[in-house]
Amino acid sequence: MTYRKDLPHFNNHTNNRVESLFSKVKQHLKDHHTMNASLRALLSFQRRKEEAYYAKVEMPGTLRDTTYSEEMNIVLGMTTRWVAAAISSQYDIALDPEFASSYTQVDNGATVTFRREAHEYLLLKETFKCDCEFSQTMQLPCRHAIIWRKTSGSPFVIPFSAIGSSQLALHHKIQLDSEGEEISDANGYVLVIEKIGTYTREQVRQTKWLWNLQDTCRRGVLLCTWLNNEVKSLVNEPVDVSVAFDDLLKTWPYLPIPGFGFDVAEADLFCVRGNTWLNDATMRAFCVFLDTYKNNTTVTIPPVKKQALKKPVKAEPILADQQLQQIHSGLTSRQYLLMPINLSGAHWVCLVIDGISKKIELYDSMGSAMYLKRLKDIADEIVAALPDAYEEITVNGPLQHDGDSCGVLVCLQLWKCASAEAPSDVTKSGITKLRWKILQGILKVKRRL
Known part of the structure; x- marks a missing residue:
């Protein structure tokens, strides 16, 4: 109990319930009762408790509190x-x-x-x-x-x-046959939603799959609409846009794209459209495109969680030993090492390590002191693990003016380090063109594989 006191158990200890019921059930059991009489008393007491609990707690909408709003x-x-x-x-x-x-x-x-x-x-x-x-x-x-x-x-x-x-106050029941016996089949377990209906586990699973597919297809249609309505009018590549449109529209959204070295499906690319945050799979896929310039390599790390405000006695390292080894190995074979970094699953920043000039560039599209400090902590760990001395430089790159372009601007910053072909327009229309270039680059890699 000592170890459980701080856990989110909602004050619902099993021991509390059992001990409370023991004191109440003794009122119905007497020393002179036979075994059959004792069992009948126990079963009757259990049935009354189950019905009361279901009516007061599990049935949605039946419980109200006058002190609540x-x-x-x-x-x-x-x-x-x-x-x-x-x-x-x-x-x-x-x-x-x-x-x-x-x-x-x-x-x-x-x-x-x-x-x-x-x-x-x-x-x-x-x-x-x-x-x-x-x-x-x-x-x-x-x-x-x-x-x-x-x-x-x-x-x-x-x-x-x-x-x-x-x-949520949803509950499971066991389905009975006409004889009142429990059905032993796996589909006998059903979900009962008050005032809606009763569904088997398989029906719930299939319904959830259909909902997810519907949402995925909706995002795919939004991407195709964005290509047809916005991108076509901005870029002078009508053929390439039409090819991408047909490719995305006719391909099964969950089809895995082979050859990237990690799991990425067509549906992962639906986030490239405007006003949408780039996901991890799309960022990694674009880094595979940058690898075609043959002068860079990429090291990815899991989303970096925010450090506690109260510093522990011994701080845990942000990067694992394996990731530090990958960084050291990458710098021995390529000039640039690219690191797109996801902070707390909410914001993209990046590090670019130049193995020739011995510099580490730090970039945050918001110019936030908080994000740059977290980025510097990662850079400090890398510098401490490398055999040579590196200089850390904060890059004054383009700043975002919305809530979803951080990943797009990080891709641009990485692209600038890898090639002079990177776009330079960061206006509102330029960001739309840049999103198209990111999608176009990923699709080019896909066709080569």
Whole structure:
């Protein structure tokens, strides 16, 4: 129990329930009862408890709390009372005007930075995931997400989509045949959603697959629309645009593209269109295109998490030994080593190591002191592991003016180091052309493989 006290168990200890039930069940069991009478008493007690628990907790919409607001009662109807109590603690804090005004909010585009005294937190707008302790441990909407929703004028301040499916008040039953016996087939386990219907596990799995396919196809159509409406009017390559349009429109979206050395599918390229954040697979695929210039190599690392504000006694290294060995090996064979880096899954930055001039270039499209500091920490680890002395230089490259072009500008910075053919236009129309060039470069590599 000592080790479990800080875990997100929502005050629902198994030991608490068992000990409480033991004291209540003794009222129905007597010393003079036979075995059959004792079993009947136990089964009757269990059935009453199951029905009461289902009616009060698991059935969506049946439980209300007069101390909750209407929005919190919606949460209570969607989840259990333990989950609702956890969210309520954050809801009450977020709606306190004095507490909410103590935060300084900085809109970074895809993320929002919250600062209060010595504390700083990063919130993802799309998923409402935060790097605060509550969000990371409970996997529920935190006070920062609620404050942001309230500030942005949303009708509901609680982001219901951020509540995990495992914490919703859905339940499983066992299907019975006409004789009242349990069906042993795997499809006998069904999902019951109140007022909607009953579905087998296989039906739920297939429905989820269809929803995902629908969303993927929608993104593919948006990319083709972007090519046909925006790109065609900006570039003087109507044939290449038409070929890319037909290729993307006629290819199965989940078809793997062979030869890149890692898993990348057609659907991964759908993020190249305007107003969309570039994903990891697309960034790596573009680096394969840059490798065709024969003067560079790329080392990729997992998304770098934000370091804790309170520095530990012994700081954990950001880069693994294997990655440092790859960097050293890459510099022995090529002049440039390119490192696109994903910070906290929310922002792209990059390092370019020049093995001849012994320089490491640091680039952040937002010019943020916080991001540059994190980037410098990575560069310091690399310098300490290399046999030669390297100079670290912060590059004053183009700055982004939206919330989704960081990956595009990082690709441009890497391209400039690899070739003089890199574009130079970073206006709004130039960014659209650059996105097209990134897609075009990846498709060229695909055709060669």
